Amino acid sequence: MQAYVLRRLLLSIPTLLGITLLIFFAMRVIPGDPLAMIQGEGANQILTPEQVEDARRSLGLNRPLHEQYLSWMSDVLRGDLGRSFWLNEPIRDVIVRRGIISGQVAVMALLLSLLIGVPTGLISALRRNTGVDYMTRLLVIFFTAIPPFWFALLIVLVQVLVFSWRPPIIVTYLWDDPIASLQMTAGPAFVLGLAIAAVTARMTRSTTLEVASEDYVRTARAKGVSGGAVVWRHVLRNALLPVVTFSSLSFGALLGGSVAVEQAFGVPGLGVALVFALSQRDWMMIQNLVLVYGCVFVLVNLITDLLYGWLDPRIRFA
Numbered sequence: 001m002q003a004y005v006l007r008r009l010l011l012s013i014p015t016l017l018g019i020t021l022l023i024f025f026a027m028r029v030i031p032g033d034p035l036a037m038i039q040g041e042g043a044n045q046i047l048t049p050e051q052v053e054d055a056r057r058s059l060g061l062n063r064p065l066h067e068q069y070l071s072w073m074s075d076v077l078r079g080d081l082g083r084s085f086w087l088n089e090p091i092r093d094v095i096v097r098r099g100i101i102s103g104q105v106a107v108m109a110l111l112l113s114l115l116i117g118v119p120t121g122l123i124s125a126l127r128r129n130t131g132v133d134y135m136t137r138l139l140v141i142f143f144t145a146i147p148p149f150w151f152a153l154l155i156v157l158v159q160v161l162v163f164s165w166r167p168p169i170i171v172t173y174l175w176d177d178p179i180a181s182l183q184m185t186a187g188p189a190f191v192l193g194l195a196i197a198a199v200t201a202r203m204t205r206s207t208t209l210e211v212a213s214e215d216y217v218r219t220a221r222a223k224g225v226s227g228g229a230v231v232w233r234h235v236l237r238n239a240l241l242p243v244v245t246f247s248s249l250s251f252g253a254l255l256g257g258s259v260a261v262e263q264a265f266g267v268p269g270l271g272v273a274l275v276f277a278l279s280q281r282d283w284m285m286i287q288n289l290v291l292v293y294g295c296v297f298v299l300v301n302l303i304t305d306l307l308y309g310w311l312d313p314r315i316r317f318a
Helices: 002-029 034-039 049-059 065-077 091-126 131-145 148-161 178-212 215-222 227-256 259-265 270-279 283-311
Strands: none
Touching: 002 065, 002 283, 065 283, 091 131, 091 178, 091 227, 091 270, 091 283, 131 178, 148 178, 148 259, 178 227, 178 259, 215 227, 227 283, 259 270, 270 283
């Protein structure tokens, strides 16, 4: 097991290196930079050519590309992610402050999707072609088709117009005030969790029906194993492998945040920060946010592979 984890961690190094190279050169290819936006149409400040050159020198934009890249990697390894050009604060503080909120929403949404999606799909598969199955499939298709941002706006309107209540707009962390923090993140977590739960339920139903027709399941039933034991020990554990894969990818995407859902509920997560950075050409913020996303996906994929071995004993890590 230790050798497998070490090998996977070593294999993740080229992946992260490729991510850094891709985003670094992509940011240099995209037209425009913060200085160009200051000089652009409608800007409130006009810089002289000497001031522009001084600003480029302070940002390191006047150096060769390979020197800029090596300098960035050196700062990242030291834990220094630089400063945001427009927010004028350390990027590390922005990522930590907003990442905690996005992480809380992502964990809540993922847990909700598993608590709803897996039992729903399992019941639908065990009661195939019955009224329960038809009703379940109808609800799954309904929530799959509804755009999350539209559902979020609908919930906000109902809360405001019917109950005259809106989640607190002040950012509160879970350890400071758990109730206020849950009120702030419950809305986006519920909307995003339902959207993922619908796909999870459909996938659980399909994989459960597929695994239930395998030879080892029929053998277990022929040997007199009870129906509940067959479902829990033989069917469900193997049927959950694709669900684990989908949930892990969904969790990584949730950390990026659904910008429309976050804005609808007024939650300042990483998704809103990334969109703002893209619109303002805050290239240092974009570089480090994408790097954080890459690290998260590598970690999530490693945890997913370890869960495979726990769910399916046929998978070995040797």
